[in-house]
Amino acid sequence: MGAVQVAARVAPTRRASPTTRLLVPALGILGVLSYWELHIRFFKVPAYLVPAPSLIAQTFVEEWPTLQRNLGATVIEAAGGFFIGNAVAILLATLFVHNKTMERTLFPIAVAVRTVPIIAIAPILVLLLGNGYAPKIVIAALISFFPTLVNMVRGLEAVEASALELMRVLSATRRQILFKLRLPSSLPFLFAALKISTASSVIGAIVAEWIGADTGLGYLIVVSTFEFRTGLLYATTAVASFLALGLFLAIVVLERLVIRWQPEAPKR
């Protein structure tokens, strides 16, 4: 008999079926909602403190026209801020990678802007820009800007040394290095930042609406709180979450369309 004998078989790892993968989290959510509903009914918690899920759903349907109108305003502000903030971040990151002096001059300013709490800047911007969309878009842009700037600078610089040597051997211009090497290799970093930005831009828009607005989900949150319309408050909060989730999913879909060269994305 040998010192080591091997007679083995390795079964392929089984993945959960699609129905199981959807069913399990759905059951989890359903469980939480059921407990919430029963707790409120059993302990007779007043609706102005915490509304039951059934009441929130009812409010959602009844108040849909109001919710929809205010959602529209917040979508414009959040999406506008998202595009402007990220566009500026991408341009600035490109500038920084090509001009170190520019980076040393402007990066501390970007960090300084970042360290001022957004709640503190909001009233200043409302004073400066008035009560319309402008201050909300600016705040949403400010809040989306920073993660993208930092990630994009990292992404543009995360190029293998040998890839740069290759470009040198090929006598590529800086412009060709940017478009054929740096930008494509920065895309995974960019999308990671954009995903963070989706939720932050919604937060930015809502916080800005708290300070001064006559429309938007943030405005609706403030009004329904003061009027103790707790059902409406919860319904508005749910709409805000769905908005952030919708923007996030849009970026995920865009990422899948753009980054097609990688194997199945690692699970996050």
Place this chain on the structure above:
Amino acid sequence: MGITFSTSSGPLRALDGVSLAIRPGEFVSLLGPSGCGKSTLLRLVADILAPTDGMISVAGDVPASARRRRAFGFVFQDATLLAWRDAERNILLPLEIASDTHNARQRAQRLLELVGLAQFGGAYPWQLSGGMRQRVAIARALITEPQILLMDEPFGALDEITREYMNLELLRIWEATRTTILFVTHSSPEAVFLSDRVVVMGTNPGRVKLDLRVELSRPRDPAMKETVEFARHTAALRRALVGETRPA
């Protein structure tokens, strides 16, 4: 039309008094331990690095002009393929950068055939094995039809079986294109098997220790590796290398 250079002491003395001339069509290997400056030498020829002093002539030109007129191709240790381009578009990269679109796709297809990847033009780097990626890199280096191919340990990261196969493939490609090849390696059998000449380099500072002409007939056959002739060559290289690493 080959490569000649001679450098003397610089402040860092990465290379000292290296003097070497390579004839057109010749296959020359640079062999030496890590840190002997063989990769540095290759990068001086490729105008990736600039010498502190000395003279380098590549295909009758200074390296910068040779680079700009695409007189040489360069193959790195890792294939350095762009992950977002399939094999064909990786091979097309040098032509895109040179704005040379004439028959570009046909030329890429011919090179895919030359390196034995005719069916893999649409495959992305992650779908290719290490050996296949390196073939794409070789095809990319050849698409501008360079007179000289500079190769920096191109098969160093491959397993032994793949490496032996790639050596045969490289000889076949070299015979088909008649390109001058300057090949950096730290494997003596690989250097002997491939080359017309093996230049052994020593460290501190980098310098030429031995310039050995390989007296094996062409075409080379893997069976030659078992001959006394082959062993005599590798033994000579080993003596030059070991003499180097023995403590002073």
